[in-house]
Amino acid sequence: MSMHIGTGIHAADATAGDASVDRTSIYVYEAPLRVWHWVNALTLTVLAVTGYLIASPLPSVPGEASESFVMGTVRFIHFAAGYVLAVGWLGRIYWAFVGNHHARQLFTFPFWRRSYWRGVIWEANWYAFRRAEPKKYVGHNPLAQFVMFWVFMLGMVFMIATGFALYAEGEGTDSLLYALFGWVFAVFPNSQSVHTWHHLGMWALVIYSMTHIYAVVREDILSRQSMISTMISGERMFKDNRDD
């Protein structure tokens, strides 16, 4: 394999112990998808914090009611972030149609493909320390796709539906939002149940985010491809050129 280092590299920084390999790089995540990812991460954080504060409000403020708008502000931020999240989600769905095929992976689940399930088991074994090395993947690995689809994607749909249903209650039962999301109350006739499940959904996404961040850091270090920088530059870099 030939080396293409290029000129102008700071050769003085390289020591004898450094190994140099030819890297393969594939452009995976296009710009709109990357922007969506980070906007979504930010709004999810804002939504989780403000959502928690709606369920368990801050200590009472003194003075006239007309002088403060603490709960109102927390709720406004929650609703505004909710709109950003939902619009971003619509954009994400649009991008699944017009973007490259990696943009569709989040919304598809190859339930009937046998090789997919073998891949899930393979990756699970890698996480259970029963494999010394994972395989290389351009998109999500099979285990990641499992969690992305069943927890993140469906979780987002659930949170957007229940969230806008609750918001529609304030808008009024004759509002457009209620016409769009009022069906949630056919599933949960008591609005209190929608609050409870929406709250549980928050915890599910919090646990998802913890796992997600741990997995990308770990994969970035231990796997055979880049992870974190891929969601910044869009380039998936492979650390070796061996076959799987």
Added chain:
Amino acid sequence: MASRTETFYDVMRRQGISRRSFLKFCGLTSAALGLGPAWAPKVAEALETQPRIPVIWLHGLECTCCTESFIRSAHPLVKDVVLSMISLDYDDTIMAAAGHQAEAILDEVRETHRGEYILAVEGNPPLKDGGVYCLPGGRPFKDTLTTMAADAKAVIAWGSCASWGCVQAAHPNPTQATPVHEVVTGTPVIKVPGCPPIAEVMTGVLSYMVTFGTLPELDRHGRPKMFYSQRIHDKCYRRPHFDAGQFVERWDDEGARKGYCLYKMGCKGPTTYNACSTVRWNDGVSFPIQSGHGCLGCSEKDFWDKGPFYERLTTLDPLFVEADADTVGGTAALVAGGAIAAHAGVSIARRTAQRRNGNGTGNGTGTGTGKGQGPGHSDTGDSATRG
């Protein structure tokens, strides 16, 4: 039984109500129904020309609080007139007649007013063991209910028992108490939930049906929109304290004395559709929140199982006994965090061990260095052949 041609107006005049009082009532009724002053003459015309609607009032598994509320309909004129507006032909709890002759009225009304009478149901039928847990007149209530509902013009489900099941249907619902709309098929059911419903809401619904001869506009759950389209919270006079972030934190604190929002004390106003904060109770004197106590959400489905009444977050019984979303979610997050930390620890330890075994010379070659070091497995062939 009342004459079929007698109108409401006739009845009122017979009871000594002046025409002036009658017109005042019509004005009040149209205002209460949200129709505006232009409708008052139409209400009057309807009451002068429409024959009285026969009403059968059945009692199933219930506590009679709906009747107690109804007979206290606050405005005296409303009370007097509404009891005359309808021809209440049967109500086993408050009528003087008893025995077989009283029961015979049911069949008689069903025969003579087929498709015309309104069936008002207080309480619900328990279905378990053939319905033996509620036997008014020696007959399973579910049989009486389905028979009478089949020939009724409409069924009014009074209160939370008839609308949702209420306390007798609370988990584990030992008698399989079932709300009316799940038993009655083919006849429209109007839900007027509440434990009990507000008296003026009950009379208002009846007034509407008598006046217009049609059912009021209903929401998704079959409740009249005019009384159940907004939450207590939407019209609560303590709402400014909620938006400001001023809450009662304890029952004996300064906030309680100042009338702050009861949200943190478990008030279910934000999730309860009812007219309490506008119509109020006892001739508009007060309602629970005004008296310093949170709303229990008594007009909502399964409100007994959405407790505690004094906590904001609902417990997830019977899924997780006595645990709310934060307890369950927080515990799960803690477990996940612990698992992640442990997994990270093992990952680091193994990586370090691999390095120490002489394979960790180059960062560039990444992790393709630890072949054969995994405990007790064979990865030969398997990883190389599939790609």
